[in-house]
Amino acid sequence: MIRSEILREIAPILRDQLVVCNIGLPSQELHLIDDQPTNFYMLGTMGLASSIGLGVALAQDKTVISIDGDGSVLTNFGTLPTIANNVADNFILLIIDNGSYGSTGDQPTYAGKKTSLSAVATACGCENVIECQDKDTGKVLQAAIDSRKMTIIVAKCDSGNIKLPVITMDPVVIRDRFMKSVQG
Amino acid sequence: MSIHTKIVDDFVANGVEFITTVPCKQLAGVIDEVEERDEIYHIPSNKEDEGMGLCAGAFMGGKRPAIIMQNTAIGVTVNTLVTLTQFYRMPLPMLISYRGELKEPVACQVEMAVHTKALLNQLNIPTYHFHKQSDVEEFDSILKYTFMCNKPVAILTDATFWGGY
Numbered sequence: 001m002i003r004s005e006i007l008r009e010i011a012p013i014l015r016d017q018l019v020v021c022n023i024g025l026p027s028q029e030l031h032l033i034d035d036q037p038t039n040f041y042m043l044g045t046m047g048l049a050s051s052i053g054l055g056v057a058l059a060q061d062k063t064v065i066s067i068d069g070d071g072s073v074l075t076n077f078g079t080l081p082t083i084a085n086n087v088a089d090n091f092i093l094l095i096i097d098n099g100s101y102g103s104t105g106d107q108p109t110y111a112g113k114k115t116s117l118s119a120v121a122t123a124c125g126c127e128n129v130i131e132c133q134d135k136d137t138g139k140v141l142q143a144a145i146d147s148r149k150m151t152i153i154v155a156k157c158d159s160g161n162i163k164l165p166v167i168t169m170d171p172v173v174i175r176d177r178f179m180k181s182v183q184g
Numbered sequence: 185m186s187i188h189t190k191i192v193d194d195f196v197a198n199g200v201e202f203i204t205t206v207p208c209k210q211l212a213g214v215i216d217e218v219e220e221r222d223e224i225y226h227i228p229s230n231k232e233d234e235g236m237g238l239c240a241g242a243f244m245g246g247k248r249p250a251i252i253m254q255n256t257a258i259g260v261t262v263n264t265l266v267t268l269t270q271f272y273r274m275p276l277p278m279l280i281s282y283r284g285e286l287k288e289p290v291a292c293q294v295e296m297a298v299h300t301k302a303l304l305n306q307l308n309i310p311t312y313h314f315h316k317q318s319d320v321e322e323f324d325s326i327l328k329y330t331f332m333c334n335k336p337v338a339i340l341t342d343a344t345f346w347g348g349y
Contacts, residue, residue, distance in 0.1 A: 020241070040244065042268075043267070043271065044263070044266075044267025044268065044271060045233075045237070045263060045264050045267045045268040047233070047234075047237075048233065048234065048236075048237030048240075048264065048268065050237075051234045051235075051236075051237025051238045051240075051241065052237045052238070052240050052241040052244075052268075053241060054238060054241060055202070055237065055238040055239060055240060055241020055242040055243075055244070055245060055249070056241040056242070056244055056245040057241070057245070058202070058225060058227070058238075058241075058242060058245070058247075059202060059241065059242040059243075059244075059245025059246050059247040060245040060246050060247075076231075076233075076234055076237075078229070078230025078231050078234050079230075079234055079237075081230060082227065082228075082229060082230060082234065082238070086227050171271045171272045171273075172272060172273050174272070175244065175272040175273070175274070178244055179244050179246075182244060182245055182246060183246065
């Protein structure tokens with residue numbers, strides 16, 4: 001499976017949750033598949049989906065899922081110790097690990113080579129780290145939500161993209177409707 | 185009352201409950217004070233752009249955030265300030281140690297100091313410079329201004345303000 005196929009499969013699970021979605025194709029795909037006011041789309045700032053999601057989770061009680069990529073986590077590696085040491089049991093970091101920088105032309109990442117993100121997360125002190133295969137992502141994600149324990153999921157999948165348009169929604173609109181969903 | 189206590193009192197009085205920090209020697213006292221307060225969730229960051237991501241999330245989650253960092257961070261965070269904090273119109277008070285000013289013992293710090301105000305100006309970030317200890321009296325107003333206008337706002341605090349080394 002490629003990332004967009006995983007997103008299509010887990011969209012019914014994401015629909016009821018607060019979601020912070022990574023820059024570029026992941027946000028564009030989620031926007032196309034199932035746009036929801038509970039989705040915060042990142043239009044820039046590679047690497048910060050996990051940090052933003054942790055911030056939302058620490059500030060309120062609803063479940064927050066950050067959808068990140070292997071390349072973006074590598075960009076902001078310092079996020080994993082911060083997550084490990086600031087446990088928010090309403091936070092799930094879903095790293096869709098396709099071993100490539102998908103939005104920029106599928107250049108390979110080190111996560112697709114010798115570096116294991118799940119091993120790094122564990123070494124950073126994260127307590128519930130689950131590596132799964134693409135087809136099992138929905139099952140693992142639902143179990144993580146139900147567990148009410150902070151969980152890091154590394155979903156291994158194939159590299160590849162679909163063609164789709166950029167998000168033209170105004171960033172303040174994205175932010176405003178997300179905040180109303182948080183409050184609602 | 186110490187200057188650290190006054191600053192953190194103002195944060196608390198303005199409803200700031202979520203503060204991320206990246207340390208600087210000049211900021212050690214205020215960071216200790218933040219850590220001690222029950223009203224504030226203190227979350228140290230490994231890098232300042234990560235901290236701004238945490239602050240953006242906390243704001244959207246309903247908490248007023250702030251970041252405490254060194255001016256070298258301006259060189260690290262230009263993209264985040266522009267594409268996250270400003271693009272989505274979020275407030276962010278930035279209490280910044282202005283290293284490389286008078287009484288600075290480390291020459292390399294001056295290299296970033298000479299660019300600090302120019303960069304903030306280029307980014308259209310409202311900037312206040314605390315040089316005398318009495319300048320801290322404006323901190324409360326600056327916080328109110330920041331959360332009124334939903335912008336990142338810089339408060340540069342130099343060595344003279346902190347009482348030298």
